[in-house]
Amino acid sequence: MKKVAHSKVVRIALLIGVVFALLPGDLRASGGSPMPRPSGGSSSSGMPAAPPKTPEEQAVDYYNAGLKLRDKALALQKEAAQASNEKDRAKLEKKAQQEFDKAIAQFRKATEKNAMFHEAHSDLGFALRKTGDYPAALQAYDRALSLAPAYTPAVEYRAEAYLGLDRVEDAKQAYMVLFAGDRGRADELLRAMKGWVEERRAAPGSLTPDALQEFSSWVTQREELAGQTPSVSELQQRQW
Amino acid sequence: MVVPAAHPPPPAYEWRLPPGFPVPRVPADNPMTTAKVDLGRRLFYERALSGNGTYACASCHRQELAFTDGRARAAGSTGELHPRSAPSLANVAYGATLTWADPRLTRLEDQARIPMFNEHPVELGLFGREDEVLGRLRSDPDYPGMFAAAFPGGVASSDDAAPPGDPDPVSVANVVRAIACFERTLISGDSPYDHLLYKDDAGALSESAKRGMRLFFSERLHCSRCHVGFTFSGPVAFEGARPIAPTFHNTGLYNLGGDGSYPEDNPGLYGITGRAEDMGRFRAPTLRNIALTAPYMHDGSIATLAEVIEHYARGGRLVSSGPYAGDGRDSQRKSDLVRGFDLDDRGKADLVEFLKSLTDRSFVSDPRIAAPARSGAPAPRGPR
Structure with missing residues (x-):
């Protein structure tokens, strides 16, 4: 069962990889874009209770949460670059760094839940690089590319x-x-x-x-x- | 009723493509397989595949000359001259159209029939001798097994002479299919220029060739307007690509009678469409391996690359006397893209050096596309 769920994740990941390659450059902020859950998911009230999420499904949830935080951080960085004074710029940049830190935490959880999740490793690398932690970023990218060269x-x-x-x-x-x-x-x-x-x-x-x-x-x-x-x-x- | 045994599909063909080259387009009714490529290679070099047993496809498409023949005009198995030169088959798999000036020819499977059955001029001279030639192949010790391996279904198509359901795979349709598969493997992308481009080998091109490269791609000379992309030719076709309309150009090579006419036996696209504006329009050939494919132009009427550059620099050719007298520069049918340019001798020499950097030595010596050795017979010396 676990294997089946995992293969679904991989298939979805591959599909997203292909779609991703077709996106214009300005839409490719870091490599990743939100993923649909592989299966299951929360049910609305009145419906039968959904089965507990597999680790792969949880990984996708963490990954998507990380992407939201990453996008927020990137928007803040863009705002910082356009700030009219140094004080505002520093403030916005600091906020951006905080969002990147939060994104890192989410991407790490995604990779812990699913160690084979190459997009999560790659986006972890992206967020780490944005915080200036280049050695850790390299490690994450290396891991992503060892999974998906x-x-x-x-x-x-x-x-x-x-x-x-x-x-x-x-x-x-x-x-x-x-x-x-x-x-x-x-x-x-x-x-x-x-x-x-x-x-x-x-x-x-x-x-x-x-x-x-x-x-x-x-x-x-x-x-x-x-x-x-x-x-x-x-x-x-x-x-x- | 005997139901033929189902044959498992052959494994997917593994392309060996140079960097920057897409997967070629392959017709759904003739998928690539190693067995077909092997058979097609053997047939490509097979002299028994001509009416009089003297000529092969390779007679006009010699590997060492980037699959051209070194002649101004190709000669068929009976010695009859073709009005045009044999074009290079390098990267022919990517041609949006095939041959010099026929927009109807887009599949190698269709094109291959022309040299086989053409009567004016006779090329391989198979017309009316199909059974005789197929008989030769059937009596060969190798071919029946190779056909059976390449076409395990065995059945010829409805456009073949064999009756439907004929289990004999040795058929004209399968000959054509196999040759087309082999031709799709004639891929050239390992020149010094490619080494610069994809291997970051800055020393692959001489300084002169690098200067020539800048000229080639410059707005001023505009060479790359027609000779573009990984094939250095016109529109390309490949897997997943949308169809691109073919293009044909009148380069001002002739201007007979001052009305833009070309020699009667070589009117270009006009010969197909009959439209005056198509007079003298031909396809832009690949410039890959161009240093090996002299003489140049559709009729081999220019001997050297330096003279080709003179022709384009002048903006059309002046033929001062004889039956083809006329100034191509003044032709009303000439393409606007051929407008001439000023270039000193050093620039012209640099341009030639760049064109030489498009020579792919591994392509012209690759044993995988060379004449195969025959079982029980010494390896042929190759067609002449």
């Missing part, structure tokens, strides 16, 4: 975690994987890389100026190549 949201966001740790060679490798398999994600990572270069120019990390410049040149070259190479889906949209 082709889950490109985790490939992309793990690369952003690599950038947080100045591991540019690892980030470049991830870009190459995405360029071959998921151009939308690859483009998104390239934008993140450009942003990261600007951040590091303003606040240098462990990279030398020469190494940063070399990486910046690489990003420029890849941007040029990507611009020259329409993806398969772009070929479909093209005016011939």
Whole structure:
């Protein structure tokens, strides 16, 4: 019975993964979107009592709760970026961090209930990365990708975690994987890389100026190549 | 009544696709299987598959030349010349249309019948000799078993000469199906350019080739307007893709009589539609392996890549004398995309270097798509 329920979760997760890959970039906040419960669920009053939830169903509930908190945190961050003064910005950013912390707790519970839930591991990584805990974020992404190696949201966001740790060679490798398999994600990572270069120019990390410049040149070259190479889906949209 | 035994479906075919290449479109009535690909490969190189037993598909589509023949105009099994050159079969699985200028041909299964049965000109010369050729295949020690493995149902389709229900799988329809399956495996995507693009190998292209690449993709030269995407050609078809209308272009190669006409035996799309605006319009061929596929254009009338670039730089070809005299630059039928450009000698050389970087050496030497060894016979030296 447990196996059946779990396979349902996996099937739903796979379906969501496919749907996810088709979403435009600005809708792909962290990789995950709310999942329907695999089965069962709470009953309304007057109906026969629902059977107790399986651990997989509970995991989906925790995961969906985490996504809501994550989205709230992202909205607060967006608001913070648009704040007119530093005080408001700091206040909103602090609130966002609190929401990310709450999201982390929910995603952790989801992974505890269902250790095979790769989306939950990936979104745990996302929330951890947003709080600046890059090593823990990497662990979560690694776990997600060990369960689902082709889950490109985790490939992309793990690369952003690599950038947080100045591991540019690892980030470049991830870009190459995405360029071959998921151009939308690859483009998104390239934008993140450009942003990261600007951040590091303003606040240098462990990279030398020469190494940063070399990486910046690489990003420029890849941007040029990507611009020259329409993806398969772009070929479909093209005016011939 | 004897009910044929049910055959389990063959395992799904495992594509070996280069990065960036989608899964090719495969007709539902001819799914890919390893057995069909193996049979199709053997048939592709089979000279018994011509009326006079001298020619194979591979006679005009030689692997070492990226499945072209190195001739300006292809020659059939009787020596008769075809009006056009043999196009490369590299990535032919992705063509939204096939051949140079026929929008009706979208399936390899349909296209393969043309060289087999064409009479004007004769290519493989099978017309009227189907039974004789099938007899040759049936008497071969290998083919009956290979056909049976590839087509375990055995039955020929309704468009075949065999009566419905005929259990003999050695049929023209199955020959065509097998060859089409093999042709779909002729996938080329391992050139130095691909190494730069997908393996991040910055040294894969010379500095000259990199400059040429920028020119190729530039708005000024506009080469990539027609030679685009993973095939460096026109519209593509692949699994799950919506159909894209085929495109054909008049590049100003001829302007006979000043009215945009092309030679009578090569009018392009006009030959199918009869519409004046389609005069001289041909499909943009793939530029992959282009350094191996000289001479160029639909009729092989340009010998080198450097001359092709001169043609496009000029915005049309000037034929100053002879029966084809005329200035293609002034053709009223020429595509607006062929507008000419200024490029110095270094730029032209760079562009040629880039085009050379599209050569996939592993494709032209891959033993999996080479002529197979025959049982009990020495390996053929390959078609000439």
